[in-house]
C-alpha cells in the first residue's frame with residue numbers, strides 16, 4: 313500500500329529566472345572520437361533549460377548547445393566552411409585568451425586569435441535555426457564576431473538582476489538615414505556620406521536570454537514574430553558592417569603604433585582567418601577609422617610599418633625581408649604552446665580499447681519511454697562489498713575500469729547516488745574523459761546530471777564540495793537533490809544550490825516502509841527530461857533496487873569485480889533473500905544476457921534485469 317499517491321517536483325524558479333524552467337525535453341548531443349581501433353560515439357543528453365513560451369518554436373523548443381548545433385549543421389551538409397569540425401577542437405577554457413596552436417610556432421605572430429570553428433559558429437549564430445543554449449564564456453567569445461548582424465531593440469532584466477533578456481533584430485530591418493537628416497551637424501562639419509537604407513528588408517528577430525549565476529548560460533532563439541530565414545546571406549551583412557571582434561583585432565594592432573596600411577597588409581596575408589572572422593570585405597579605411605581615436609590621443613607617435621615591411625611610394629606597404637614564418641619555435645614559444653593547449657590535470661584519456669561489449673546494455677535515447685533507462689553500475693569485491701566500511705571510500709576499479717565507468721557516465725543523462733555515498737566520498741560525479749565538456753569539449757556536453765537521494769536534506773550544500781566546484785569550473789553539472797516533504801531546506805541553501813545550477817526536487821510518494829518510492833523518483837526525473845540514469849550506489853540504494861519490488865525499473869547492470877575480499881565489515885550489495893512458494897530458498901535475482909569481460913585487473917559483468925515485456929506496455933514506439 314502506498315501512503316501517498318501523488319508525486320510532485322518542486323522545481324523552484326531561480327532568481328526571477330523568467331526565461332527558464334526545468335521542464336525541458338532532452339536533446340542528445342553526440343560526438344564521435346576516433347581511436348586507434350574503433351570509433352566510439354559517446355553521448356549524453358544535456359538536461360537543458362526549457363524555453364519560455366515566448367521562445368517556443370514549431371521545429372523544436374529545446375535549446376541545443378553549440379556542439380549540437382554544429383552537428384546539425386554538418387548533418388544538413390551545411391557547413392560551408394573549410395574548417396573541419398571536431399568536437400575535441402571545440403572551445404575549451406584552455407583556448408580562451410590563449411595563443412592558438414599554430415600561432416605559437418611563428419616568429420611573427422598572427423594578428424588573429426580566432427576561436428575554434430569560428431566560421432561555422434558565426435553561421436549558426438546568423439541563421440539561428442534552432443534555439444541554442446551556450447555558456448556565458450562561449451557567448452562572450454563568439455558574439456563579438458556576429459554582432460554586425462544584430463541590432464538591439466530592447467532589454468529586460470529580472471528584479472534580482474540574474475536574468476537579462478535582450479531583443480535583437482536583423483540590421484536590415486532597421487532603416488538608416490543621413491546624419492544630417494536626424495540631427496544637426498556641428499558647425500564646419502561636412503555631412504558623412506552614409507548610405508540610406510529602407511527598413512524592413514529582413515524581418516529576422518531573436519531573443520538572447522542571459523542567466524547569470526555560478527552556472528551562467530545564454531539562450532538564443534528566434535522570437536515568435538520573426539521570419540524563419542534571413543532575406544540575404546551573411547556575406548551581405550559582412551559587406552555592410554564589420555563585426556566588433558574583427559575591429560578589435562585592428563584596434564589592438566593600431567595602438568602599437570603601426571600604419572593602418574601596414575596593418576591592412578598583414579590582415580590580407582592570412583585570408584582564411586580573415587574570412588573566418590567575417591572580414592572578406594575589410595578595407596584599409598576600416599583600420600584608419602578604428603585607429604583614428606588613438607592617433608588623436610597620441611599625436612607625437614610616428615606610425616611605422618611592421619618589422620620586415622616598409623612603405624614604398626607608389627607601391628604602398630611591401631615586404632622587405634623574411635618574417636621568419638616556418639622558422640623553428642624557440643623553447644619559450646614551445647612552452648607557451650604546451651601550456652595553452654593543456655587540459656585540466658584530472659582529464660582521463662579516452663579509452664583506446666574496445667568498449668563494444670557494453671553497447672547492448674546502454675540506453676537507447678531514441679526510444680520514447682515513460683520511465684528512464686536505469687543502469688546499476690558499481691565496483692564490488694569478490695565478497696560483494698563496495699567499501700571497506702560504511703562511510704569509507706574504497707578504490708576497487710583499476711585504470712581501465714575507471715575509464716569504462718566514465719564512458720558509461722558520458723552515455724547517461726544522470727548519475728544517481730544515495731546521500732550516504734555523498735557524505736562518505738564527496739564525489740565529483742562528472743565525466744572526466746578527454747573531449748567531454750570542461751575537458752576539451754564544448755559547454756557541458758557528455759556531462760551527466762548528479763542526482764542525490766537525500767530525504768531529510770542531510771547533505772550540507774557547500775561551495776567547497778566537489779560537485780559544486782566541478783560545476784563552477786565548467787567540468788560538470790550541479791546536482792539535483794531529491795528530498796521528502798519533511799526535509800527542512802533553508803532558503804539560503806536553496807538559493808545557493810540554484811545559483812550553481814542545481815535544484816531540490818520534492819517527492820511526496822512513500823512505500824510501506826515510509827521510504828521514497830522509486831517509481832516516483834524515476835517519474836519525476838523523466839518529467840525533468842532525464843532519459844537515462846546510471847545508479848552508482850551506495851549499498852543501501854543498490855540493495856533496495858535489486859529487490860523484486862523494483863527490478864521492473866532496472867534495465868541493465870554493469871558490475872566491476874575486483875580481485876579482493878574486503879571482509880565482513882564492508883558495505884554489502886545484496887537484495888533480500890527469496891524463497892519459492894514451498895519455502896525453499898531461491899536465488900534472489902538472476903540477470904539475463906550476461907557477459908563477462910576482463911579489463912586490466914578487473915572483470916566487468918554486464919547483464920539485463922527487467923524481463924522483456926515488463927513495463928513495456930507503457931513504452932510507446934519510437935518516432
Ligand SMILES: NC(=O)C1=CN([C@@H]2O[C@H](COP(=O)(O)OP(=O)(O)OC[C@H]3O[C@@H](n4cnc5c(N)ncnc54)[C@H](OP(=O)(O)O)[C@@H]3O)[C@@H](O)[C@H]2O)C=CC1
Pocket residue numbers: 689690691692698699701702703704705706708729730731732733734736737765766767768770826827828829830848849850851852853854856883
Ligand atoms: N564501490 C562502489 O562502486 C561504490 C561504493 N560506494 C560506497 O558505499 C558507501 C555508502 O553506502 P550507504 O551508506 O549504504 O549509503 P547510500 O549511498 O546507499 O545512501 C543511503 C541513504 O540514502 C537515502 N535513501 C536511499 N534510498 C532511499 C529511499 N528509497 N527512500 C528514502 N531515502 C533513501 C537514505 O538517507 P537517510 O538515511 O537520510 O534516510 C539512506 O540512508 C560508501 O562507503 C561509498 O564509498 C558508493 C557508491 C559506489
Ligand SMILES: Nc1nc(O)c(N)c(N[C@@H]2O[C@H](COP(=O)(O)O)[C@@H](O)[C@H]2O)n1
Pocket residue numbers: 689690691705706707708709714717729733734737738739740741742848849872
Ligand atoms: N566504479 C567505481 N569504482 C570504484 O572503485 C569506486 N570506489 C567507485 N565509487 C563511485 O564513484 C564515485 C566517485 O566518483 P568521482 O570519481 O568522485 O567522480 C563514488 O562516490 C562512488 O559512487 N566507483
